[in-house]
Amino acid sequence: MPRVVVFDEFGGPEVMHLVEEPVVEPAVGEVRVRMEAFAVNPLDRMMRSGTSPAPVPLPHARLGVEGTGVVDALGPGTTGLKIGDPVILTAVPDASARGSYAEYTTVPASRVLARPAGLGITEAAAIWVAYSTAYGALVEKARMRPGDHVLITAASGGVGRAAMQIAHQIGAVPIAVTRHAARKDELLAAGAAAVIATDHADIAEAVGHHTGGTGADIVLDLVMGPGQQDLLKAARPGGTLVAAGFLDPRPTPFPAGPPLTIFGYRSFEHTLDTVVVKRMAAFLNAGVRLGALRPAVDDTVFALDDVVEAHRHLEKGLNGGKKIVVTAS
Known part of the structure; x- marks a missing residue:
């Protein structure tokens, strides 16, 4: 079965662990994404440690607010996407329930965008x-x-x-x-x-x-x-x-x-507004195409099995401000 990163108590990186869960079918208007990579963000650390401004229900909380992957399944009524489309996640407002630290996740179809052409998987995971x-x-x-x-x-x-x-x-x-x-x-x-x-x-x-x-x-x-x-x-x-x-x-x-x-x-405030997201996407795609926008990614790319080490890398500041990426597949 697919693997998901969860934590049952607040604390350091060691509270995270991998569990196997059945694949979830996407609901009406949703897509299922087979995750290829995700980035580690300061918000993830805050959620895991219990210092997030928003409450995180325990146990079995998930993590991850960005990443990239491929559309794996379409929910009823979902249009504008097809299976196999490479996408990036634009918002995961319920990250504690459907975060991107996983081999698969489901999100509303309005919360994904086509992956900008010219970006590799690690850069795409870290850009949004x-x-x-x-x-x-x-x-x-x-x-x-x-x-x-x-x-x-x-x-x-x-x-x-x-x-x-x-x-x-x-x-x-x-x-x-x-x-x-x-x-x-x-x-x-x-x-x-x-x-x-x-x-x-x-x-x-x-x-x-x-x-x-x-x-x-x-x-x-x-x-x-x-x-x-x-x-x-x-x-x-x-x-x-x-x-x-x-x-x-x-x-x-x-x-x-x-x-x-x-x-x-x-x-x-803006990533849940589809009108603004459309402008963001146009600006981002133009910048990537022109070579003006390019995320700085840490040289060390972690595997899903090493997600605890990825968080330790962040907490020690070893990334020097560059984004830390974990591959999910």
Whole structure:
């Protein structure tokens, strides 16, 4: 029988284990996907450890919010897809019940898209969450335009790297923020127009230098916490801050500083909206076709049997911000 990754209690990577389950037939309007690979995301770690913002029912909880595979079966009334189509998952809102850490999963047909031509399986498994989050925050929320100076925190992570590439595709100017100066060359190579290392520079002063004194038009805060106060000082009056992360568990003080438009953002806000997903898909396909959008995938690709090691790899930071991929077949 097909295998599925589940966990019965919250804790470290070792709480995950493989079980065999019968193949589930897709319901009305659903598809069954034979998974080929999935990516490991910070949300997966939060769900597994019991720190997810949404409740995770135990026991026998599943994991996984993105991945790629092949349509294996169609539910009654499902149109627009056929068996054998390569697809990527665009949303798994009930990941604890139907997550992508499995050899097969069923999802609504509206939650899959044709796999972008030109992407290998490992890249396709790792592209959607980071790029849809960055696109939704910058383009749909902040209305990023050509010439905008965009300040991006946690720039070496998956969403940060995607945000830099998307800014370039739009014609904006991405300014990367990192905690360590040692990451500077890596981030410049990844597409940053400039890099600010907080262990060597004051963010507001550095942004002023890189923007001719005007400040950042858009701030993408993927960290949150007390450090957001420094980002506010780096924004121009009338600019936009999008709070789209949760890497710092400490409380985020009430924003104070220049007048800004401030948005909170979570990817499901748009990935469950079929109209926006259509725009996201068009943008993503164009970027892949032009070579402008390409996910950074860790050199170590894990097998399904080694999913515990994949999570340990993430927790130790051995991926250096690149996406970790696990093959499911």
